[in-house]
Amino acid sequence: MVGMVEITFVIMGLTTVGLSLSLLTIMKDFRALIVWSISLCIAEIALVWTAHDIKWHVITAMIFFGFVLVLILVKIKLRISAALKRIAQLEEEERQALQTPPKGDSHG
DSSP states (O other): OOOHHHHHHHHHHHHHHHHHHHHHHHTTOHHHHHHHHHHHHHHHHHHHHTTOOHHHHHHHHHHHHHHHHHHHHHHHHHHHHHHHHHHHHHHHHHHHHHHSOOTTOOOO
């Protein structure tokens, strides 16, 4: 009979993997999604071959989840930086457009 601890570990592992997959899909980072999936599968197969306890499978999934979170934080930071630069550029263009007088509008 499977103990409650093993069932809890299985649920935690599946939840972690599902959350990681959904976060990568939301961020539309499909290259990272493919690399992440292949890497996790290889790590899990290696754990099965070495006959480790189920807790090591969950710990491996949590490590990969940590990598996903770091990747998403870096991508969000880059997107915010790019958006702030674009806003600054648009404000500068608007400021220059207000300072230059319109051409061909002399009434003298």
